[in-house]
Amino acid sequence: MPVKVYERILQLFEAEGINTIFGIPDPNFVHMFHLAEERGWNVVAPHHEASAGFMAEAVSRMTGKAAVCIGTLGPGMANMAPAVQCALVENSPVIFLGGQRARITEQRVRRGRIQFVQQTPLVEDSVKYAASIEYAEQTDEIVREALRKALSGTPGPAYIEYPSHVILEELDVPEPLPPERYRLVGQTAGADKIAEAAAAIRAAEQPILLVGHGVHTSRAGASVRALAELMACPVIQTSGGTSYIEGLEDRTFQYAFSDAATDAVVKSDLCLAIGTELGEPVHFGRNFHWVENEANRTWILVEQDPQAIGVNRPIDVPLVGDLRAIVPQLTEALKDTPRTPTPEFEGWIREDAARLAELAETAPSGGSPVHPARLIVEATKEFPANGIMIRDGGATTIFGWTYSQAKPHDVIWNQNFGHLGTGLPYAVGAGVADGGNRPLMLITGDSSFQFHIAELETAARLNLPLVCVVGVDYAWGLEVGVYKRTFGQGSRETGVHWSTETRLDKVAEGFGCHGEYVERDEDIAPAVKRAYASGKTAVIHVAVDPKANSEEMPSYDKFRTWYAEGQQ
Incomplete structure (x- = not known):
């Protein structure tokens, strides 16, 4: 049966497992808000569009999926700007929908138009993809492209603008495609690279896991735990990776803020980095604590964006793909050769626990x-x-x-x-x-x-x-x-x-x-x-x-x- 454009938007997001929307209802989007609530969505209207964007980002972090935020035309989009910029820097796949006046208003040679500004140029440098729906028939392809770009490579935000004359039009379309029919899902690493990484891990005497923000936002804690237990090594948190993985609490140390972490880094002869950009908060993996023993340390990086490999530091074994798929590959490769914990590892666990207790006392x-x-x-x-x-x-x-x-x-x-x-x-x-x-x-x-x-x-x-x-x-x-x-x-x-x-x-x-x-x-x-x-x-x-x-x-x-x- 024919559906309105606003209903089709909801259907496309539902196909991605999205069921929450944040925003102050723009006149363009009141029909969408109303229908979303009828369909069982969480519809949350905060007091500021920047807050709406931050709330959507938190949902993305907690679910491992894209999230949706709406801004009213003009001032609503201006209010949303901080959240757009933040989602870009935080690598959060938030889809920002912006209302807009009908295109006839934009194309007129006029001054003094109410609540009007050309919005796409204001945000296009802060998103991975920006588009305006000029024809109702473009809805599927543009929403899918926004999701494809937001979730591929390094995740990030996308912006879609809906002029008022488009969103109420009708479409005669089939059921939405599942994600795996229109974008790459669950990309694994090649068997040769997995074998190379597994061999390097087996040969290491003092390996470490460097765990970043991406492990939390991809909800991959359980699979990382299985790998860490096979490797029997310290888990070093970046400043972004501060969510403790259940079952690994005692062996997880904060980079730069724990003496055990520093000692483990200095003595490490292999670093397996997962879900991190190897940025400034870990000294790019090549300065300060990393300098000592650099010549003897092998680096393995799990990274979804192939263009990120080797940018901040040389990488010995790149594993390109979705960490949610690659970490189980590594676990499977290592399952028959679990490592034995070293005396240093057990000492770091005791040292870090004693540090935490001492801080509470002192x-x-x-x-x-x-x-x-x-x-x-x-x-x-x-x-x-x-x-x-x-x-x-x-x-x-x-x-x-x-x-x-x-x-x-x-x-x-x-x-x-x-x-x-x-x-x-x-x-x-x-x-x-x-x-x-x-x-x-x-x-x-x-x-x-x-x-x-x-x-x-x-x-x-x-x-x-x-x-x-x-x-x-x-x-x-x-x-x-x-x-x-x-x-x-x-x-x-x-x-x-x-x-x-x-x-x-x-x-x-x-x-x-x-x-x-x-x-x-x-x-x-x-x-x-x-x-x-x-x-x-x-x-x-x-x-x-x-x-x-x-x-x-x-x-x-x-x-x-x-x-x-x-x-x-």
Whole structure:
């Protein structure tokens, strides 16, 4: 039977397993929103299109699929721009749909047109594919091309524009094709390269797995676990790969923030890198910790984009394809020759566990306001074992890397672009993707939290089990530290402070959420417990020591090596 274009769009996305849409209903898209809800989709309307884009990105990360976000014509698309740029840098396959005036309006020689701007030129450099549907009959081919480009090679966003005169037209089309009929799915590596990689792993004495963001976003943890157990080696997390794989928690160490990780890297004679671009946060795999023993180290890289091979460093055995297909190939090749753990490996496990326990004991305590290190320790002690962790902020995130006592299986944060304010929208998107079943914890700073604070209403409306632990120093804490290091103690700090009368717990209550105010160490854990027990979205306002927050960031010198301009 004939279908409207907006219904066909839903059918094409459903064929990809997509059933969630974010956005503020554009007049072009009200029919789509209405029908999506009738078809059982999650239809979420937040308070800002940038938030909608961040929420869609979180859904993509939690499902391993593309996600969909809509922006109204003109200002809605302008509002969505930060999320478009973020999806590009974060390698997230989000399909952004933009409304637009009818083409007759664009082609007229006129001034003063309402809510009109040529949108495609504004976003085409920030997406992998941009197109406008000029004729209804193009719908299938353009939606499929957007999905094909977004999900092939290095994943990333796509933009599709629908002029108002097209989206209500009718089409007489067959059932949508399944993904494997129109794009490459589950690409494996060649048998010769798998054999070469397996032989190198068997010959290695101190191999390591370097696990990045892509392992989390592809939902490939179980298969990576099987491989890691056969290799009996350390799992080194990149800054983006901070979701702990279930069953590998004790053998997973943070690159650059764990002495065990550094020692394992230095001594390694083989590195199998999975789901990582080998970028600045791992010193491109060739500087700092990698320099020692470089001549004796073999590199194997699992990479979906063939053009990425050898860009940041030479690769000995490239395995090109989908890591979800290649990791099982490696497991099959190694299943009859499991390695025996080395004494060093078992020592690194003990060393890292002792480090974590020592941090919990030695984090400064007893002060009021709270030291940010103690905030992280106390809050993460109470993190639910099955929870989803969301991070945001500058100084707060740096304290979190070092002092977190939790080992979540799902961590979401903006590790590549460093876009502040994504935390609360990410939390909402993750909760929607999960169906609101698992508890969520957002740990953030007050600066970041206030970017999209209106989405507390969205979280409350959706009844998400979200607890937001907010470290409040009434300042851009990381930037205060930059002022002090640049101009000295006591210098004027311009534009980085605001009113100490701000009470985020009271703001939360105004949105119908549970609110708590904390200014002592010992009150943090009980507040977290009460927040989850409340059954509401909750905000815990924790007053943190501004001096400590700006001057005592742990391992800050290591963090700054990621920005060694021209030296890498």
